[in-house]
Amino acid sequence: MKEIIIISGKGGTGKTSLVSAFSSLAENAVLCDADVDAADLHLIMSPRTGETHEFRSGHSAVINPEKCTQCGLCREMCRWNAISEDFEVDSIACEGCGVCWYFCPEKAIDFPENTCGEWFISDTRFGPMVHARLGIAEENSGKLVSLVRQKARELAEEKKLDMIITDGPPGVGCPVIASIGGADAVLIVTEPTVSGKHDMERVVQLAEHFRVPAMLCVNKFDLNAEIARDIEAFGREKGVECLGHIPFDPVFTRSMVQAQTVFEYAPDTDAARNVREIWNRVLTKLQD
Amino acid sequence: MIISIASGKGGTGKTTVATNLALSLGENVQLLDCDVEEPNAHLFIQPTFESTETVTTPVPQVDMEKCSLCGKCDEICQFRSIVVVGTTVLAFPELCHSCGGCMAVCPEKAITEIGRELGVIQKGWRGSLEFVHGKSRVGEAMSPPLIEKVREHISPEKLNIIDAPPGTSCPVIAAMRDTDFVLLVTEPTPFGLNDLKLAVGAVKILGIPCGLIINRSDLGDDRVKTYAEETGLPILMEIPFDRRIAEVYSRGEMLVDAIPGMREKFVELYDRITALTGGAGR
Numbered sequence: 001m002k003e004i005i006i007i008s009g010k011g012g013t014g015k016t017s018l019v020s021a022f023s024s025l026a027e028n029a030v031l032c033d034a035d036v037d038a039a040d041l042h043l044i045m046s047p048r049t050g051e052t053h054e055f056r057s058g059h060s061a062v063i064n065p066e067k068c069t070q071c072g073l074c075r076e077m078c079r080w081n082a083i084s085e086d087f088e089v090d091s092i093a094c095e096g097c098g099v100c101w102y103f104c105p106e107k108a109i110d111f112p113e114n115t116c117g118e119w120f121i122s123d124t125r126f127g128p129m130v131h132a133r134l135g136i137a138e139e140n141s142g143k144l145v146s147l148v149r150q151k152a153r154e155l156a157e158e159k160k161l162d163m164i165i166t167d168g169p170p171g172v173g174c175p176v177i178a179s180i181g182g183a184d185a186v187l188i189v190t191e192p193t194v195s196g197k198h199d200m201e202r203v204v205q206l207a208e209h210f211r212v213p214a215m216l217c218v219n220k221f222d223l224n225a226e227i228a229r230d231i232e233a234f235g236r237e238k239g240v241e242c243l244g245h246i247p248f249d250p251v252f253t254r255s256m257v258q259a260q261t262v263f264e265y266a267p268d269t270d271a272a273r274n275v276r277e278i279w280n281r282v283l284t285k286l287q288d
Numbered sequence: 289m290i291i292s293i294a295s296g297k298g299g300t301g302k303t304t305v306a307t308n309l310a311l312s313l314g315e316n317v318q319l320l321d322c323d324v325e326e327p328n329a330h331l332f333i334q335p336t337f338e339s340t341e342t343v344t345t346p347v348p349q350v351d352m353e354k355c356s357l358c359g360k361c362d363e364i365c366q367f368r369s370i371v372v373v374g375t376t377v378l379a380f381p382e383l384c385h386s387c388g389g390c391m392a393v394c395p396e397k398a399i400t401e402i403g404r405e406l407g408v409i410q411k412g413w414r415g416s417l418e419f420v421h422g423k424s425r426v427g428e429a430m431s432p433p434l435i436e437k438v439r440e441h442i443s444p445e446k447l448n449i450i451d452a453p454p455g456t457s458c459p460v461i462a463a464m465r466d467t468d469f470v471l472l473v474t475e476p477t478p479f480g481l482n483d484l485k486l487a488v489g490a491v492k493i494l495g496i497p498c499g500l501i502i503n504r505s506d507l508g509d510d511r512v513k514t515y516a517e518e519t520g521l522p523i524l525m526e527i528p529f530d531r532r533i534a535e536v537y538s539r540g541e542m543l544v545d546a547i548p549g550m551r552e553k554f555v556e557l558y559d560r561i562t563a564l565t566g567g568a569g570r
């Protein structure tokens with residue numbers, strides 16, 4: 001079984017459009033949306049939810065005013081300034097470290113577990129999908145990412161599917177780190193802009209740091225052919241092969257509005273043909 | 289006054305809005321790029337940097353000569369970043385949230401704190417515009433402490449514009465908290481709308497007034513506008529899709545320099561924000 005993660009560093013480069021296009025082409029894949037912070041793949045996949053599970057992680061402090069003597073030790077020890085002058089815990093600032101709860105001489109602080117979100121196993125017209133929803137302003141997105149990836153793997157084994165296609169989060173921080181560890185390869189989608197190139201360079205470094213083989217493709221390449229060439233050159237220097245280009249084409253936006261993949265909406269476009277070539281190269285690379 | 293610029297979804301034009309707004313407003317403005325995982329504003333502002341500081345976070349260091357292996361540090365740590373294994377204590381600094389609990393609980397005073405590098409903060413200028421950004425070390429999972437450090441450079445007497453990271457979890461909350469106004473940049477597509485709703489939810493939890501900018505406003509559908517009308521979210525600016533704008537952006541140039549009439553549009557945007565915040569002004 002092979003797992004490929006689509007990441008980008010920069011947001012808005014077309015990760016989810018590409019993942020959904022790939023899902024039209026893949027024959028034996030589990031889809032996994034690891035962008036739990038702003039999950040979008042379901043908008044194209046229209047999944048029929050089969051299973052819903054709560055995601056619990058971490059704790060938050062709650063002060064019981066009846067027991068609290070306002071001694072101030074918790075305020076003094078809290079490094080997050082999460083406890084107000086009238087001894088209420090700001091649940092957004094609270095890091096869940098438990099220091100106040102542990103040291104409170106009156107045992108006036110409770111430390112209940114948080115419910116941070118939900119995760120789902122669903123059916124789509126392209127096969128099974130694992131996805132999640134992190135509660136707004138909740139923490140532990142890295143843990144939820146690890147969980148959905150683990151569930152996608154179990155599902156692939158159970159259904160004897162030989163591939164997992166994962167839509168990754170943007171950036172280079174906690175959720176992305178949780179997305180790429182142990183994957184067979186990452187495909188970096190970038191756009192030929194100064195910011196796209198900058199973020200691509202950082203995400204290439206990240207893949208290198210965690211020793212995950214990386215490949216590259218350039219979306220909207222005709223917006224700036226010169227930077228597109230620079231991106232390819234950077235990839236060559238780093239041993240990251242560029243698998244292809246996709247032109248800027250509003251057909252991706254239009255297919256998204258129709259909740260369809262580009263192969264359902266406009267299969268006879270250059271954009272779709274280029275995506276197919278990239279996918280075939282991904283498959284070849286994964287078999288190497 | 290502090291205006292933060294957020295979006296839920298990445299790639300909607302936060303940095304474009306933040307940089308062009310900052311450059312349109314002349315004197316007494318500071319731009320802080322808090323998207324520390326992927327700071328991009330400097331690519332457009334091209335400031336002359338005058339200082340770089342390395343930012344660290346405290347993590348425990350155990351003196352095994354003093355340690356009695358009592359296990360209290362292991363017991364208090366919620367993040368499994370300090371663990372007693374056999375006759376030694378292992379610290380995992382990359383998991384540590386720097387709460388100081390292990391050091392406080394250790395009866396032998398065997399734990400001290402050392403710095404772990406989170407990234408750097410750079411400060412500089414473009415003309416009269418003051419610029420600050422943070423850049424996380426690649427491989428570093430924790431961005432909120434670095435974002436907090438960037439925010440320590442806020443100048444209360446100035447107009448501060450914060451470029452926030454995408455999403456709705458810890459990093460964006462750290463960037464948006466305690467700001468006077470949130471500008472949400474979105475695009476009129478189903479992805480844009482989905483992520484906008486999440487971002488609005490986060491702004492509501494924080495209780496900050498907010499308004500909307502629709503980028504590539506003619507590419508997609510009307511559902512974002514309908515949502516804005518239904519929820520009473522003011523649309524403060526629309527930027528149409530224009531290949532010229534996309535190309536100017538791709539080269540790292542400023543819209544207010546390259547496209548006639550843009551500067552005036554950003555000044556108007558600022559006037560609308562001050563009207564909504566009760567003229568809190570600069």
